[in-house]
Amino acid sequence: MFHITEFKKLSGVSVRTFRYYDKIGLLKPVSKTEGGHRLYSNTELKKLQQIQFLKTIGFQLSEIKIMLESEEWDWSNSLMKQLSYVINEKERLSKIEISLRELINGIAIDGEEFKIKKIMDLYNNKSSKEVLNNNQDKLNFKNTEVLEKIPKMGSSDPDSLEWIALVGQLKKYMHYGYSNTRIQNIIERMDVKKSEDYNDEEAFLDKLWDIRMSPEESKKYNLYPIDQETLNFMEKAYIYYLGNQS
Amino acid sequence: MFHITEFKKLSGVSVRTFRYYDKIGLLKPVSKTEGGHRLYSNTELKKLQQIQFLKTIGFQLSEIKIMLESEEWDWSNSLMKQLSYVINEKERLSKIEISLRELINGIAIDGEEFKIKKIMDLYNNKSSKEVLNNNQDKLNFKNTEVLEKIPKMGSSDPDSLEWIALVGQLKKYMHYGYSNTRIQNIIERMDVKKSEDYNDEEAFLDKLWDIRMSPEESKKYNLYPIDQETLNFMEKAYIYYLGNQS
């Protein structure tokens, strides 16, 4: 049993925090003295450490509370969600980093600091134009000849099966980003398998990526459905793969 | 001269934000009507865009206010400071990302979600007894524990699916002989996948090949059945692969 300042020294967390956690019901003292002073035990210390860890990896206290309360929490789900959030944040920061470096270089080259406002204007204009460009839809053409070669759903042929498995893995690990080793290994395997299965007679994957079919269309052809997001991701990963080959 | 809602439409920023910026003195309307309605001009629009840009690269409103107020601001200094902040943040997020991936992998390997709390403890007190206990667990690995990692039949997990597909292809193309390119490609993919899925902590395939279980045994464990002939062939092909690597 520890008094609140001992508990603070053991954990390195402030007294105010304990009172706050008590108030929001996240971590309650094991008991109280007659006068109302809080008392903690080793159990609370361990729970506090769990809370601290979950906090450092970016969860909010309200989420942590629910996590630790329910006995059968879907940990992998929330960890994945948190991971994708972290990855997005990193990407956002990377963009900011690039902008900052450009600005710093621009200033260094100019030497005239008052030009900063003009540079900032450039950024604003650029971003609005980029939005327009990105909204332009890409071409949607079909090639039934190629479609016939695409692995069919429900096939028990191990070759088709691996295609399905590879696409499935692509989706599963998409959150790692297209440059991730695991993703790149999958792409490489696809590339090798492409030339084995389709003998390079048709640039199969190229066609596949041009088709960009909707789930509805692919069902019509009894194909393994590949959604737009996965196709886009596959394209990015493949471009990256080609760039880093040789 | 724009009224506040026109200004909102021109900039995409909320009305509440304008009132807030006015209150904190960041962006004041150029004038007001007799009744007190705010009026903005193109000057304010440009300034607002500058504010928005500085906000996206991570500056606080209080900083932005000072920046835009003083005529001779040391831009390069504050941009550098911001850059170092962004770099630190990215590094912090990278560490979080690693932790999250380790946790996710741990769960994926374990399959037992309730172990999350033990894993979290490991992060906190790396020197405590928990680590020792856990290491002991790992030292006590037996064949049955390895068996738990082997892809199960009927699993829809794309990773398991690819294992099954790869073994299936091995059987299908076995007649080409173990040194055939196609076979060697399959073996290579297995090797890559082995280190991805099992993290090299255990030489998974080695164990698998040591087990050499009968179809009956594998059914008992609900495993994808691999017959003796395929196992032997796999071994030969793998030895050949190791010899021709590098």
Add this chain to the structure above:
DNA sequence: TATAAAAGATGACGCAAGGTCACTTTCAAG
């Protein structure tokens, strides 16, 4: 055991950047 000092409790305000009510006043058209 009385008393002083240290330790603890409670409550309130503040922080950043606004969102979301509720209620009142002004503007612009007919």
Add this chain to the structure above:
DNA sequence: CTTGAAAGTGACCTTGCGTCATCTTTTATA
């Protein structure tokens, strides 16, 4: 001049506590 839309102000809410101010309990010493 009226009426509905638009604009105004003020207050409370969010996160995760830090920082007073004030009051009560515990503990050490005389």
